Structures are given as structure tokens and as C-alpha cells.
Amino acid sequence: MTTLPAANGMEPPDVRCPHCAYLIERNELVRGPNRCDRCQRDFEAFALEPPVRGFRATSLGEDPGATACSLHSGNRATGHCARCGVFFCPVCRLEADRKGYCPACFERLLGDEALSTARRHYTDYGSLGALFAVLGLCAWIFALALGPAAVYYSLKGLTQRDALGETGTRLALWGWLFLGVFDFLAGAGFLIALFR
Amino acid sequence: MPPAEQSARLIYLGRKLGFLTRERVFRFPDGLEVDVVLGAQVRCQRVFFDEVHLITLHRGRGLVLLLVAGALFLFATAASLLTGLIGNWWAGAGVFVLAGLPAATAFVLRLALGLDVVTIHGRRSRAEMHFFLKKARAQEVYHQICRLARERQERVSREGGAG
Numbered sequence: 001m002t003t004l005p006a007a008n009g010m011e012p013p014d015v016r017c018p019h020c021a022y023l024i025e026r027n028e029l030v031r032g033p034n035r036c037d038r039c040q041r042d043f044e045a046f047a048l049e050p051p052v053r054g055f056r057a058t059s060l061g062e063d064p065g066a067t068a069c070s071l072h073s074g075n076r077a078t079g080h081c082a083r084c085g086v087f088f089c090p091v092c093r094l095e096a097d098r099k100g101y102c103p104a105c106f107e108r109l110l111g112d113e114a115l116s117t118a119r120r121h122y123t124d125y126g127s128l129g130a131l132f133a134v135l136g137l138c139a140w141i142f143a144l145a146l147g148p149a150a151v152y153y154s155l156k157g158l159t160q161r162d163a164l165g166e167t168g169t170r171l172a173l174w175g176w177l178f179l180g181v182f183d184f185l186a187g188a189g190f191l192i193a194l195f196r
Numbered sequence: 197m198p199p200a201e202q203s204a205r206l207i208y209l210g211r212k213l214g215f216l217t218r219e220r221v222f223r224f225p226d227g228l229e230v231d232v233v234l235g236a237q238v239r240c241q242r243v244f245f246d247e248v249h250l251i252t253l254h255r256g257r258g259l260v261l262l263l264v265a266g267a268l269f270l271f272a273t274a275a276s277l278l279t280g281l282i283g284n285w286w287a288g289a290g291v292f293v294l295a296g297l298p299a300a301t302a303f304v305l306r307l308a309l310g311l312d313v314v315t316i317h318g319r320r321s322r323a324e325m326h327f328f329l330k331k332a333r334a335q336e337v338y339h340q341i342c343r344l345a346r347e348r349q350e351r352v353s354r355e356g357g358a359g
Contacts, residue, residue, distance in 0.1 A: 013249065013317065013319065015250055018252045018254040018256075018313065018315060019254060019256065029250075041254070042254070042255075043252055043253065043254035044252060044253040044254070044338065045250060045251070045252045045253075046250070046251040046252075046338075046342040046345075046346075047249065047250050048248055048249055048250070048251075048345055048346065048349055049249070049349075050246060050247050050248065050249050050319065050349060051246065051349055051352045051353040053246075053352070098225070116205060117205075117224060117226070117229075117242075119240055120239065120240055121237060121238060121239050121240060122237075122238050122240070123236055123237060123238070124231075124233055124236050124237070124238045125236070127233060127235065127236040128236045131236070164205065164206055165205030165206050166205075166206045166207075166208060166222060167206070167207050167208050
């Protein structure tokens with residue numbers, strides 16, 4: 001059995017006071033209430049020692065029933081890629097969304113933004129809804145267009161939150177949606193009053 | 197865990213409001229996702245439970261809100277006095293009630309209650325959440341993350357560090 005050096009086996013970063021950023025010795029920190037020596041202000045802390053990760057790859061040996069890893073011919077395969085089915089050893093297994101992928105598939109899915117727990121950026125439609133709703137409130141002359149835009153993007157934001165599986169962030173979106181409806185009605189009233 | 201949370205991939209925990217950005221922090225089975233909202237674009241960062249080395253909870257003041265509320269209060273007071281001196285004291289009082297009083301309330305409330313801040317330090321990334329009125333929620337989130345990080349790290353250690 002070979003244990004490869006851990007990728008994140010470095011020393012834990014410095015510990016600093018959350019109030020004044022004064023450097024605190026790690027061994028001086030206790031689990032629970034602490035007080036900074038410099039600013040004398042209290043804070044709670046819970047220090048942990050993250051385990052060093054190692055990857056245990058077993059050599060193929062003479063076992064005729066064992067399957068070799070597709071990338072490391074000397075290593076015994078311990079699973080297969082959830083996308084392409086290629087065999088991999090623990091060294092080249094990459095986990096995302098609770099599934100194991102080979103490096104090539106992982107890169108491809110990452111590029112396509114198809115892995116929800118590995119996505120790096122996205123457009124927040126809820127923010128666009130908020131922007132249009134506030135703009136509609138400020139410029140009633142354009143509210144007839146901005147109101148429906150706010151409603152559209154707020155609804156899209158709600159669908160997006162559902163798709164992402166987010167909980168607890170919907171109330172504001174409903175607020176922007178109703179503000180969009182108000183913008184539209186107020187804008188229509190404003191224009192009717194203007195041209196009457 | 198409620199049934200709605202069981203099906204959710206991301207469970208909302210809290211947020212941090214800055215001058216130009218806001219951050220929303222969610223919990224997912226392996227860690228925390230920090231969504232940094234810049235306009236309509238969201239940048240995602242993650243703090244994994246097996247990389248967490250420190251979790252802190254402290255009560256700060258939140259300088260941004262204090263400065264903004266203080267400045268707004270001074271501006272509204274000056275504007276209401278000016279309006280009153282020009283001739284209409286009722287309009288001056290209206291300006292003060294609409295802008296000055298809420299700003300003063302926010303300033304005093306923030307000074308009195310403070311801002312509870314939960315910070316999670318990972319090896320490579322960091323998550324921060326601010327709680328103004330929900331002090332019990334700050335405690336709940338702090339203890340929940342402490343428990344989840346400890347459990348996760350114990351499990352990884354038991355499995356011999358293999359991930």
C-alpha cells in the first residue's frame with residue numbers, strides 16, 4: 001500500500017483576534033469564550049485540527065481478478081467514473097455532487113457548469129428583478145416597461161432558487177415581484193393622467 | 197431536519213452586507229457555499245468542513261452601518277433645519293421624521309445591540325455571516341457549524357485521511 005503525500009498537508013494558517021486582528025498563539029486558544037490580550041474584547045472560538053488527507057492506492061500485484069486504473073496502470077481500480085465509466089484508483093478519483101468522476105470528465109463538466117457543487121459563477125436573476133423594480137419606482141415614465149421586466153426576472157429568480165435547491169431566500173423576491181406589479185400599475189396611471 | 201431541508205441542496209444560513217457586495221452563505225452536505233453577489237453576477241466560493249481550522253463568534257459594531265446612518269442623520273437634521281429656517285417648519289419636521297429619525301433609530305439600535313459575526317476559517321477560504329437582530333440564530337448557526345465540522349473531521353480521521 002502506498003500513501004501519497006497530502007495535497008493540503010500544510011500548517012494551519014495564523015489565528016487572529018476577530019476584533020483587532022492581533023496574532024494569537026494557537027495553543028492559547030480554548031474552545032469556548034476567549035479574550036484577546038491586546039484589545040481585551042471577548043469572542044467565542046472553536047479551533048480544529050483538520051486531518052491531513054492521504055490517498056491510499058493499492059498496487060495491482062499478482063491478483064488476476066483485479067482491474068487496473070486507466071491512468072495508473074500499476075494501481076488497482078477502486079471504482080468507475082459516473083459519467084464515462086472508466087476505471088480509476090483513489091489517486092485520480094474526483095468527487096463532486098456526491099459522485100466520483102475521472103479527471104477528464106470532471107474538467108468537462110466543470111467547464112459546462114454542470115456540477116452544482118463545483119459551479120464558480122452564475123447570473124442572479126433575483127438581483128435583476130430588484131434592479132428593474134427600483135428603477136421603475138424612480139422613473140415612472142418608463143415604469144410600463146420596467147415593471148413587467150421586474151416581474152419577469154423575479155419569477156425567473158424564484159425558479160432559479162428552486163433549481164439550485166436554495167432555502168430561505170424567497171421573501172425578498174416576492175417583494176420585488178409585487179413592486180414590479182405596482183410599478184406597472186402606477187406607470188399606467190401616470191401615463192393615463194398625463195395624456196388625458 | 198425538516199423534510200423541506202432534506203430535499204434542498206443548499207440551505208440558507210446567513211449573509212454579510214458590504215459597501216458594494218453582499219455575500220450569502222449556504223450549507224451543503226460537505227461544507228459551506230459563499231455566493232458573492234456583485235450586481236447580478238454571483239461568484240461562488242466554498243469552505244469545506246474537513247478544511248475548517250477555526251470558527252469564531254464575536255460581537256462587533258458594524259462600522260459601515262454606523263457611518264452611513266450617522267451621516268444620513270446629520271444630513272437629514274441639517275436639511276430639516278434649513279427647510280424650517282426658510283419658512284416651513286412642518287416640512288422641516290417631515291424631512292426629519294422621514295429620514296432623520298429612522299437613521300437615528302438604526303444608529304442607536306446598532307450601538308446598543310451590536311452585530312454578531314460568525315466567521316469560518318478554512319485552509320484556503322473563509323465564510324462570514326452577520327446577524328443584527330437574530331442573536332439566537334447566530335448562536336444556532338455557530339454551534340451547528342462547529343458540530344458539522346467536528347463530525348466531518350472525525351469521520352475523515354477514522355477513514356485514515358482518505359477522502
